Amino acid sequence: MIIDYKKATIRQKDGIEVLGGVDFRVDDGEFVYIIGRVGSGKSTLLKTIYCELDIEEAEEATVLGHDLLTLKRKNIPALRRQMGIVFQDFQLLADRSVEKNLHFVLQATGWNNRQEREGRIDQVLDKVGLADKKNKRPHELSGGEQQRVAIARAILNAPRLIVADEPTANLDHQTAEGIMELLRNISKTGTAIVMSTHNIPLLGKYHGRVYRCKDARLELQEGQ
Numbered sequence: 001m002i003i004d005y006k007k008a009t010i011r012q013k014d015g016i017e018v019l020g021g022v023d024f025r026v027d028d029g030e031f032v033y034i035i036g037r038v039g040s041g042k043s044t045l046l047k048t049i050y051c052e053l054d055i056e057e058a059e060e061a062t063v064l065g066h067d068l069l070t071l072k073r074k075n076i077p078a079l080r081r082q083m084g085i086v087f088q089d090f091q092l093l094a095d096r097s098v099e100k101n102l103h104f105v106l107q108a109t110g111w112n113n114r115q116e117r118e119g120r121i122d123q124v125l126d127k128v129g130l131a132d133k134k135n136k137r138p139h140e141l142s143g144g145e146q147q148r149v150a151i152a153r154a155i156l157n158a159p160r161l162i163v164a165d166e167p168t169a170n171l172d173h174q175t176a177e178g179i180m181e182l183l184r185n186i187s188k189t190g191t192a193i194v195m196s197t198h199n200i201p202l203l204g205k206y207h208g209r210v211y212r213c214k215d216a217r218l219e220l221q222e223g224q
Contacts, residue, residue: 002026002161002192003049008058010045018044022218024211026194031187033203034196036213042196046165050085051076064160081109084154086164090146092138098149099134105153124152128182144175151182164195180206
């Protein structure tokens, strides 16, 4: 199992409880949606997965085999290396080319051989359809292209899990569908995807397990 929360309490950094009694599980290769209104706790829940926020109360809270209730801060980077994170605002380094953005991540995660880094970068850019954009800087790309770079960055280390926070927000319908197709294809290779979204029509076309944040609870939707 990739993620297993049982009776977890999810709080913001100021200690305010956002979600209580959270039961949440994700299996290998599964595509999972988190939906709900703005401020309902979607992003807060996702932040606990990659340890931006701590979980201090739960019967169980594990991610990729790590017990979040006892995980030491020094071990968080090792956990994050097993996952990819895709943010709504891309978070690319504006002063570097696409290729150098990806080199930066690989170097930071222990890829010391330049030739191996270049080979891996070519692989992921081809996978996201941006092989011809590696020398461009982020401002020279469309929003959809920047999000594809962010996804390329997320899959560099062949993660078992990708956490995507509103990855189709602010994208037009056609571009959003392209991003969804890409994420679905990645999940078919065995990588689990946990994605928050307010774009409900996407759920009808790209099926997955659906959880809803509502009234400070996390509810598994019927039929899931």
